[in-house]
Amino acid sequence: MATAWRSRLRFRERWPLQYYRCYYQLPADLVMLCWLIMMAFLLVEEAQGDDCCAWNGVVCHNRTGRVRVAELNLQNPNGTEEETTLRGELLHPSLLSLTHLRNLNLRFNDFERTQIPPLVGSLHKLSYLDLSWSNLSGIIPPHLGNLTNLRHLDLSTSNLGGTIPPHLGNLTNLHHLDLSWSKFSGTIPPHLENLTNLHHLDLSDCNFSGTIPPHLGNLTNLHHLDLSDNSNLYFPKDGHSLDWLSGLSSLIYLDMSFLDLSNASHNFLSTINMLPSLQQLNLCFCSISNIPLSLNFHLNLTSLTTLDLSGNIFTSSFPNWLWNLTSLSSLQLKESQIGGKLPIEIGNLISITYLDLSLNLLSGPLPDTLSKLKHLTYLDLSYNLLGNSLPMGIMNLSSLSTLRLINWSIPHSFGNFSTMISTSNEQLPSFEVLEMGQDTYPIYSGSESITLITKGDQFTFSSILYLVKSIDLSNNELIDEIYEEFRYLAGLHALNLSRNYFKGTR
Ligand SMILES: *[C@@H]1O[C@H](CO)[C@@H](O)[C@H](O)[C@H]1NC(C)=O
Ligand SMILES: *[C@@H]1O[C@H](CO)[C@@H](O)[C@H](O)[C@H]1NC(C)=O
Ligand SMILES: *[C@@H]1O[C@H](CO)[C@@H](O)[C@H](O)[C@H]1NC(C)=O
Ligand SMILES: *[C@@H]1O[C@H](CO)[C@@H](O)[C@H](O)[C@H]1NC(C)=O
Ligand SMILES: *[C@@H]1O[C@H](CO)[C@@H](O)[C@H](O)[C@H]1NC(C)=O
Ligand SMILES: *[C@@H]1O[C@H](CO)[C@@H](O)[C@H](O)[C@H]1NC(C)=O
Ligand SMILES: *[C@@H]1O[C@H](CO)[C@@H](O)[C@H](O)[C@H]1NC(C)=O
Ligand SMILES: *[C@@H]1O[C@H](CO)[C@@H](O)[C@H](O)[C@H]1NC(C)=O
Ligand SMILES: *[C@@H]1O[C@H](CO)[C@@H](O)[C@H](O)[C@H]1NC(C)=O
Ligand SMILES: *[C@@H]1O[C@H](CO)[C@@H](O)[C@H](O)[C@H]1NC(C)=O
Ligand SMILES: *[C@@H]1O[C@H](CO)[C@@H](O)[C@H](O)[C@H]1NC(C)=O
Numbered sequence: 001m002a003t004a005w006r007s008r009l010r011f012r013e014r015w016p017l018q019y020y021r022c023y024y025q026l027p028a029d030l031v032m033l034c035w036l037i038m039m040a041f042l043l044v045e046e047a048q049g050d051d052c053c054a055w056n057g058v059v060c061h062n063r064t065g066r067v068r069v070a071e072l073n074l075q076n077p078n079g080t081e082e083e084t085t086l087r088g089e090l091l092h093p094s095l096l097s098l099t100h101l102r103n104l105n106l107r108f109n110d111f112e113r114t115q116i117p118p119l120v121g122s123l124h125k126l127s128y129l130d131l132s133w134s135n136l137s138g139i140i141p142p143h144l145g146n147l148t149n150l151r152h153l154d155l156s157t158s159n160l161g162g163t164i165p166p167h168l169g170n171l172t173n174l175h176h177l178d179l180s181w182s183k184f185s186g187t188i189p190p191h192l193e194n195l196t197n198l199h200h201l202d203l204s205d206c207n208f209s210g211t212i213p214p215h216l217g218n219l220t221n222l223h224h225l226d227l228s229d230n231s232n233l234y235f236p237k238d239g240h241s242l243d244w245l246s247g248l249s250s251l252i253y254l255d256m257s258f259l260d261l262s263n264a265s266h267n268f269l270s271t272i273n274m275l276p277s278l279q280q281l282n283l284c285f286c287s288i289s290n291i292p293l294s295l296n297f298h299l300n301l302t303s304l305t306t307l308d309l310s311g312n313i314f315t316s317s318f319p320n321w322l323w324n325l326t327s328l329s330s331l332q333l334k335e336s337q338i339g340g341k342l343p344i345e346i347g348n349l350i351s352i353t354y355l356d357l358s359l360n361l362l363s364g365p366l367p368d369t370l371s372k373l374k375h376l377t378y379l380d381l382s383y384n385l386l387g388n389s390l391p392m393g394i395m396n397l398s399s400l401s402t403l404r405l406i407n408w409s410i411p412h413s414f415g416n417f418s419t420m421i422s423t424s425n426e427q428l429p430s431f432e433v434l435e436m437g438q439d440t441y442p443i444y445s446g447s448e449s450i451t452l453i454t455k456g457d458q459f460t461f462s463s464i465l466y467l468v469k470s471i472d473l474s475n476n477e478l479i480d481e482i483y484e485e486f487r488y489l490a491g492l493h494a495l496n497l498s499r500n501y502f503k504g505t506r
């Protein structure tokens with residue numbers, strides 16, 4: 001038995017003689033365990049003694065006087081680090097002697113594109129099975145449907161493909177099902193409707209097609225649902241293609257990014273509004289258009305902290321309901337064809353830390369209320385039509401560490417900016433990244449300052465520079481030598497001067 005196992009594995013280390021004793025003296029169901037541990041050269045190397053039950057990653061139960069292996073945690077402790085991966089074929093038939101195994105974790109190992117053997121379906125007591133990131137291929141054997149005690153099944157990030165066997169619908173105790181980042185295709189099986197204990201369902205980054213089975217809406221315990229990046233999923237234009245969502249009243253996290261929801265544009269918001277616990281909503285690049293400017297219903301989304309609607313088609317100014325989402329800490333609306341001015345109501349979003357409005361058609365001036373966003377750490381206003389005025393209040397945002405203003409005319413206010421910084425001493429902004437636009441012509445000019453000439457105007461950056469940790473001046477037209485000043489930037493960690501035109505040499 002053991003020999004067969006050994007012959008089908010390539011060990012990275014030589015057979016460790018000191019464990020013969022362990023091998024021969026153990027009760028029957030520990031024999032295989034020893035062999036498995038031998039595979040885990042890391043564990044062997046650490047010379048953990050004769051008692052396998054005391055080894056790292058192993059938990060035994062000894063209820064009836066017979067020792068049983070209950071948990072086997074052979075996850076590569078170093079992520080995908082090659083030095084410490086197990087290699088070989090997964091789960092030789094002899095593994096079946098571990099009939100009392102409850103937890104089996106083989107994450108981050110390399111099973112060299114071999115298949116999940118159907119016999120794994122015989123480990124009836126398994127409640128936790130993690131085979132993710134382990135280079136398995138082939139299909140999910142229907143036999144997995146026999147493991148009715150499973151609560152946690154993770155087969156993500158693999159070369160597994162084919163259709164999902166309906167038998168998984170028998171795993172009614174599942175709380176956690178992750179099939180993401182794999183090659184599964186075909187429809188999402190309606191049988192998943194019976195997995196009513198599911199809290200976490202991740203089917204993202206596969207190749208599922210067809211419609212979403214409406215019965216998914218019966219999974220009322222779901223907290224986390226990720227269907228993103230299955231570009232062949234289809235939402236019919238019948239007015240009901242998102243109705244199933246409204247049943248998921250416990251949902252906290254919803255990601256349907258990169259699905260084509262153009263057919264559901266008219267009611268996506270009223271449907272999402274039925275999810276009162278929602279904290280994170282990612283619907284970027286969903287081809288949603290005609291987003292209403294105002295709503296004729298009350299917005300329930302009081303828990304929403306993260307909203308990403310980037311890459312949709314607003315073709316309008318900002319919808320006014322956005323400013324009712326006062327719990328938001330992250331708002332991403334880049335590349336969304338939003339025009340007009342940023343309204344003063346932006347100041348309502350007092351908890352916001354991350355704001356990306358880049359690649360739109362916004363025009364200036366920006367409202368002074370931006371300076372109310374005291375927690376802002378990241379602000380991206382690149383690629384808009386905002387001209388050159390940055391409200392002075394931005395300088396009082398002491399948390400701001402990244403300000404991206406690519407393709408801007410460098411703001412007139414920057415002149416004052418540097419003045420202010422040199423006069424105020426308490427609340428200095430400490431930018432880590434300051435990115436500035438391609439219409440500017442920063443020119444070397446004497447020590448400890450940079451002069452930028454923008455359309456004839458001239459601004460001096462001097463004392464701000466010592467605060468800057470990273471400067472991105474890429475895509476500008478630098479016409480002289482690399483600045484002497486950069487030598488004096490004590491905090492500088494990164495400097496990007498790519499795509500410029502340098503005349504001088506260093
Ligand atoms: C298991 O339990 C029995 C009785 O409780 C005890 O005699 C035996 O030493 C235990 N075995 C191990 C390996 O702990
Ligand atoms: C694996 O990680 C541990 C700490 O997490 C480290 O001590 C060890 O050196 C790492 N081993 C390899 C081979 O990277
Ligand atoms: C997966 O296994 C195949 C076949 O052994 C091998 O060529 C490939 O490099 C492996 N991939 C990873 C990510 O380990
Ligand atoms: C497990 O499931 C397969 C396919 O669904 C079935 O043929 C087999 O009899 C089952 N085996 C056991 C041991 O239950
Ligand atoms: C499991 O599911 C399959 C397909 O849905 C079904 O044919 C089979 O009878 C089920 N097995 C058990 C043991 O419920
Ligand atoms: C769900 O479970 C019920 C009851 O066990 C069964 O009748 C039904 O066929 C199952 N549905 C699917 C789609 O498997
Ligand atoms: C994805 O699924 C479609 C069928 O829906 C198929 O034509 C296509 O080849 C699949 N793509 C990949 C990469 O498997
Ligand atoms: C599941 O949802 C469908 C409609 O979405 C409904 O007709 C069916 O009765 C539900 N089943 C259960 C068991 O709740
Ligand atoms: C939208 O609905 C129409 C009609 O039902 C259908 O032909 C089309 O493929 C759908 N588009 C998407 C992206 O689902
Ligand atoms: C949310 O808003 C909708 C539409 O205004 C309303 O019908 C519903 O009762 C509200 N509450 C919940 C918990 O969905
Ligand atoms: C937004 O908040 C205002 C003030 O609290 C309220 O009058 C308005 O009805 C809210 N809008 C929505 C769509 O809930």
Ligand SMILES: *[C@@H]1O[C@H](CO)[C@@H](O)[C@H](O)[C@H]1NC(C)=O
Pocket residue numbers: 371392393394396
């Ligand atoms: C910045 O803060 C200081 C001190 O709180 C205040 O005096 C000043 O008016 C503020 N500047 C702007 C432009 O808001």
